[in-house]
Every structure is written in structure tokens, then in C-alpha cells.
Amino acid sequence: MGYKQILDAYKNIPGGMIEAFNAIQDIYSYLPEEAIIEAAKVFNVPVSKVYDVTTFYSMFSIKPRGKNVIRICQSAPCHVAGAAEVVAALERELGIRIGESTADGKFALETTECVGQCQDTPVITINGKPYMGVTPATVVDILAEYK
Amino acid sequence: MAEEMRVVLRNYGKINPLKIEDYLSVGGYEALKKARTMTKKAVIEEVIQSKLRGRGGAGFNTGQKWAFAHETQDDQKYVICNADEGEPGTYKDRMLMENDPHAIFEGMAICGYAIGANKGYVYCRGEYPHLITILKTAIYQAKQRCILEDFDIEVRTGAGAFVCGEETALLESIEGHRGEPRIRPPFPTQKGLWQKPTVVNNVETLANIPVIIDKGAAHFAAIGAPTYPGTKILTLSGDVNNRTFFEVPTNTTIREVIFEFGDGILGDRKFKAVQIGGASGAFIAANDLDTQISFDAMSAINSTLGSGAVYVLDETRDIIDVTTRIARFFEHESCGKCAPCREGTARLHELMWKLNSGRGSAKDIALLKKLGRVMSITCLCGLGQAAPTAILTTIERFSDDYEAKLM
Ligand SMILES: Cc1cc2nc3c(=O)[nH]c(=O)nc-3n(C[C@H](O)[C@H](O)[C@H](O)COP(=O)(O)O)c2cc1C
Ligand code: SF4
Ligand code: FES
Numbered sequence: 001m002g003y004k005q006i007l008d009a010y011k012n013i014p015g016g017m018i019e020a021f022n023a024i025q026d027i028y029s030y031l032p033e034e035a036i037i038e039a040a041k042v043f044n045v046p047v048s049k050v051y052d053v054t055t056f057y058s059m060f061s062i063k064p065r066g067k068n069v070i071r072i073c074q075s076a077p078c079h080v081a082g083a084a085e086v087v088a089a090l091e092r093e094l095g096i097r098i099g100e101s102t103a104d105g106k107f108a109l110e111t112t113e114c115v116g117q118c119q120d121t122p123v124i125t126i127n128g129k130p131y132m133g134v135t136p137a138t139v140v141d142i143l144a145e146y147k
Numbered sequence: 148m149a150e151e152m153r154v155v156l157r158n159y160g161k162i163n164p165l166k167i168e169d170y171l172s173v174g175g176y177e178a179l180k181k182a183r184t185m186t187k188k189a190v191i192e193e194v195i196q197s198k199l200r201g202r203g204g205a206g207f208n209t210g211q212k213w214a215f216a217h218e219t220q221d222d223q224k225y226v227i228c229n230a231d232e233g234e235p236g237t238y239k240d241r242m243l244m245e246n247d248p249h250a251i252f253e254g255m256a257i258c259g260y261a262i263g264a265n266k267g268y269v270y271c272r273g274e275y276p277h278l279i280t281i282l283k284t285a286i287y288q289a290k291q292r293c294i295l296e297d298f299d300i301e302v303r304t305g306a307g308a309f310v311c312g313e314e315t316a317l318l319e320s321i322e323g324h325r326g327e328p329r330i331r332p333p334f335p336t337q338k339g340l341w342q343k344p345t346v347v348n349n350v351e352t353l354a355n356i357p358v359i360i361d362k363g364a365a366h367f368a369a370i371g372a373p374t375y376p377g378t379k380i381l382t383l384s385g386d387v388n389n390r391t392f393f394e395v396p397t398n399t400t401i402r403e404v405i406f407e408f409g410d411g412i413l414g415d416r417k418f419k420a421v422q423i424g425g426a427s428g429a430f431i432a433a434n435d436l437d438t439q440i441s442f443d444a445m446s447a448i449n450s451t452l453g454s455g456a457v458y459v460l461d462e463t464r465d466i467i468d469v470t471t472r473i474a475r476f477f478e479h480e481s482c483g484k485c486a487p488c489r490e491g492t493a494r495l496h497e498l499m500w501k502l503n504s505g506r507g508s509a510k511d512i513a514l515l516k517k518l519g520r521v522m523s524i525t526c527l528c529g530l531g532q533a534a535p536t537a538i539l540t541t542i543e544r545f546s547d548d549y550e551a552k553l554m
Pocket of ligand 3: 073117122
């Protein structure tokens with residue numbers, strides 16, 4: 001489905017813009033500028049208002065980013081369990097820093113706060129799927145699933 | 148030996164959450180049927196008498212909240228299940244939704260009947276995509292069997308903003324706006340979603356409702372601590388041997404939670420501190436371990452129960468470093484609507500960072516205390532008000548650790 005059909009599917013749902021953006025990101029991994037301009041038309045609000053909303057939520061990206069979004073939990077329970085080493089391992093493995101995407105467009109690296117899997121820290125998510133008890137050693141295997 | 152008591156998690160591991168037949172076979176939706184034979188007032192009275200108080204952190208009397216929404220006259224009202232669970236260290240609502248989604252819908256439908264609302268929303272955080280599927284499947288099954296009758300439930304997904312757990316920010320988000328808290332009053336029970344009377348309840352609060360209707364207020368009120376009866380699901384993280392979840396009566400002590408349910412501290416190390424209630428919670432030292440985890444017992448030691456996250460640190464941990472991390476959490480998550488929080492959270496983090504890197508002085512500690520006090524009374528919502536809690540309580544209870552890091 002393209003962004004136009006998605007926006008159309010949500011246009012009659014009160015407050016449906018955020019739902020539509022979640023659905024668009026599931027496909028595009030970010031919110032393309034054309035989709036934002038189209039959303040303003042569909043939901044009958046100024047473009048500035050759409051940006052106002054999209055830039056508020058940390059899961060929305062208005063910049064193109066890698067297809068597989070890796071997020072590393074930084075909250076205190078993951079912090080003491082060695083989240084920093086996992087960040088370093090991922091940066092090394094992918095050759096990018098936090099906030100960047102790989103040149104082949106496959107991966108984006110981001111930090112997040114608690115994702116609610118604190119029983120087995122540290123935790124990362126890839127496209128929303130959680131991986132628990134991650135270590136610099138297991139990072140390689142996890143990435144291989146997406147390569 | 149303290150024992151677990153599963154009221155909210157009554158069906159955990161016993162039913163397939165994706166099969167409504169399973170829920171029905173253990174007596175599911177019987178409480179809704181029963182409620183519908185009672186008057187609306189009688190349902191609300193039963194919930195008031197049970198003394199159930201909100202499990203989302205604020206501890207407000209649930210039946211009283213419903214009564215306010217019931218009394219407000221309007222042609223349209225709403226019931227909202229707050230499933231934005233975001234306090235670091237918390238995953239109790241996830242456990243509930245993963246294992247027993249219908250218990251939550253049943254609670255919502257009973258509330259809908261009592262206050263006169265025919266529409267409900269579950270606002271689930273975007274970090275739980277697998278739950279969206281479970282919730283939607285379960286709703287579909289309930290609708291197919293017409294179990295909810297004229298009560299409709301819709302799932303809405305958040306997009307990564309901790310502040311959206313605050314009930315008025317949540318309303319803004321469902322309406323499709325930035326999740327910025329509203330000025331109260333008016334309260335949601337008067338003017339909530341789209342300015343209509345709305346009850347916002349936590350997942351765990353709602354899952355208690357069928358039990359109260361089914362077994363009666365007196366049965367529920369007799370469990371745990373008298374002023375905050377029932378059970379609480381706790382989630383353990385940090386340096387304990389058994390990092391998992393438990394549901395215990397509210398008169399269980401912190402010591403029992405850590406040393407019996409949590410099976411003590413990892414390795415052969417000693418206990419240093421525990422933070423209860425997520426990033427917004429106070430750090431508690433060893434001398435307060437015999438406190439009960441009820442709302443009021445925790446307030447009495449200047450701490451909170453909050454979401455029920457129990458984050459344990461052993462003697463080797465650097466509490467200043469951890470507190471600095473928590474300060475950064477609030478700087479990230481401040482929505483920026485009000486100045487004391489927008490500026491305050493950044494300054495708190497800056498000062499903590501300075502102290503943590505060994506460049507701070509006693510003056511900085513004094514400044515943190517002053518700023519923290521100002522924020523706790525001037526910030527618009529609970530996020531900013533609670534942002535200094537970890538800092539203020541560690542300065543007070545772990546002063547030696549601060550001393551050791553001074554320039
Ligand atoms: C910053 C902030 C975050 C909150 N997050 C949540 C949350 O994730 N879940 C929740 O139920 N309540 C949360 N609350 C509390 C809600 O505002 C509200 O009190 C609660 O949903 C009411 O339900 P209850 O009475 O059943 O507890 C939060 C409050 C604040 C200030
Ligand atoms: S206290 Fe913080 S989070 Fe709450 S309204 Fe003010 S800026 Fe926003
Ligand atoms: S603290 Fe990292 S998943 Fe909860």
C-alpha cells in the first residue's frame with residue numbers, strides 16, 4: 001500500500017492522523033515529505049500542524065532512515081546492565097553512530113527509553129521486535145537475521 | 148514466607164488470550180452480565196466500597212472517579228484504558244494484556260455501563276506492536292459474539308512519548324495532536340476526550356473490576372492494606388537474583404519483595420538502594436525496607452509506589468551515575484509546554500552530569516535541592532513534578548556518595 005491509500009483509510013477516523021503515520025512508517029520506515037503534505041490535505045489542517053505533531057513523537061522520523069530501525073534502551077535498568085557496551089558493539093558492527101543509517105539503507109541506529117522488557121536487560125528492538133539480554137557477542141547474530 | 152496472590156493475573160497461564168472461549172470457560176464476562184442486572188448507581192457503589200484505588204500511580208479512588216463521570220450529564224461519554232506503560236522498569240500492563248486481554252475489556256465495559264458510555268479506547272504504547280495484534284484480535288472475537296453489546300472498543304497506538312501516559316496528554320494524542328498535558332480543571336470526568344466526560348483508568352485497575360463485581364466489595368476490601376486494598380503487580384529489575392514479576396497483597400513489605408520474591412541480591416553482594424515506581428520514584432535505603440508497598444505506607448516514608456517497578460542496586464553501583472541517567476530521561480521526555488520543566492529538567496541533568504564527572508561542588512548540590520523543590524510545586528504535570536524525585540531522595544539518603552564525588 002502507498003501512503004495515499006493509507007491516509008485515505010484513516011481520513012474519517014477522528015484523530016486518525018497518528019494512526020495513519022504509524023501505518024505509513026511500517027512500510028516506509030520514515031514519513032516522506034509528500035506524505036506529510038498529503039496528510040495536511042486529507043485531514044484538512046495546515047502543513048505546519050502536521051510537522052508539529054510528527055516532530056513531537058520520538059518514533060516518527062521525518063528524515064529518511066534505514067529500513068530496519070534498531071533502538072537501544074538507555075533507561076536505568078538497561079544502563080546498569082551494560083547498554084553502553086551494546087551501543088559500542090552496534091556502532092562498530094554497522095560502522096555508523098547513533099542517529100545515523102548505513103549507506104546501503106538497511107539499518108538505522110537509535111536510542112530509546114524503556115521498552116518494557118526489563119526482566120532481561122539490556123534490551124534492543126529491531127522494527128519493534130525486542131531482543132533481551134543482549135551482549136556485544138550476540139549483537140552479530142541478531143544483525144545477521146536482517147542482512 | 149510471604150506468598151503470591153493472583154487476583155489480577157487470575158488467568159495467567161491458564162487460558163489462551165487469543166481464544167475468547169477460554170476466557171468464557173473460566174467465568175469470563177459473567178461479571179459484566181451481573182453488572183447489567185444491577186443499577187448503574189449500585190455498580191459504582193460496589194466499586195467505591197471495594198476501596199479500589201488507581202494502579203496507574205496516582206492512587207485515586209476508582210469508584211469515586213466513575214461517580215464523577217456518571218454525574219456529569221452528556222449525550223456522549225468515553226472510557227479509556229491507559230496502556231501507555233512507560234515508567235522504566237515497568238512491564239506489568241504488558242503481562243496483563245499479553246495474557247488476559249478480555250479481563251481489561253470486561254472492566255471497561257462495566258465502567259461504560261456504569262457511567263453511560265458506549266465507546267472505549269485502549270491507548271497502547273507504540274513500543275508494544277505485538278500487543279496491538281492481540282488486543283485487536285480479542286476485540287474482534289468479543290464483537291463477533293456480541294458480548295460487549297452496544298459498547299464499542301477501539302485500539303489506538305502511541306508513538307514513543309512517555310508524557311502521553313499522563314491522562315490529559317493521552318487525550319490530546321487520541322485526538323491526533325501533540326501529547327501535551329492540559330491545564331486542570333476541568334478534569335477528564337467533566338471535559339475529557341473531545342470535551343466529553345471521560346474516565347481514564349490504568350490496565351491493572353480495570354482488570355480488578357470483574358473480580359470486585361463478581362465476588363463483592365467486601366471480599367476485595369479485605370485483601371492487603373486496608374486503605375489501599377487488593378494486590379499489586381510488581382516488576383523486579385536490577386541486581387536481584389530473580390528478575391521477574393509478582394502479584395502480592397499490598398501489605399507485603401519491600402524486604403519481602405526483594406529478599407523473598409526477588410531471591411536476594413545478585414552474587415554475594417549487599418543491598419544498597421531500591422527505586423520503586425520507575426524513574427519518577429524515590430530511592431529508598433536499607434533502613435526503610437520494612438515498609439509495606441501500599442500507597443499510604445510508601446507516602447509515609449516520602450516515597451511512592453507508582454507503577455510498581457522495583458529497581459534494585461547492589462553495593463557496587465554508582466548511584467550518582469544512575470541518578471544522572473534518570474535526569475537525562477526527564478530531559479528527553481519533557482514535553483516542553485511549561486518553562487519550569489522544560490528548563491528545569493535540562494538544568495537538573497546538567498548539574499548531575501557535572502557532579503557525576505567529579506567537577507561539582509557543594510554549591511551545585513544546594514542548587515539541585517532548590518531547583519528540585521521549585522519544580523515539584525510549579526510544574527504543570529506529574530512529569531515535571533516528579534523529575535527531581537530521584538535526585539532529591541539520593542541527596543538526602545545517600546549523601547556520602549555525593550560527598551565522595553565532589554571536586
Ligand atoms: C508523566 C506521567 C506518565 C504517566 N504514565 C502512565 C501510564 O503509563 N499508565 C497509567 O495508567 N497511568 C499513567 N500516569 C497516570 C495517569 O495520569 C492517570 O493518573 C491514570 O491513568 C489514571 O488511572 P488509574 O486511576 O486507574 O490509576 C502517568 C502520569 C504522568 C504524570
Ligand atoms: S511538567 Fe513537563 S511534561 Fe508536564 S506539561 Fe510541563 S513541560 Fe510538559
Ligand atoms: S529499562 Fe530497558 S527495557 Fe525497560
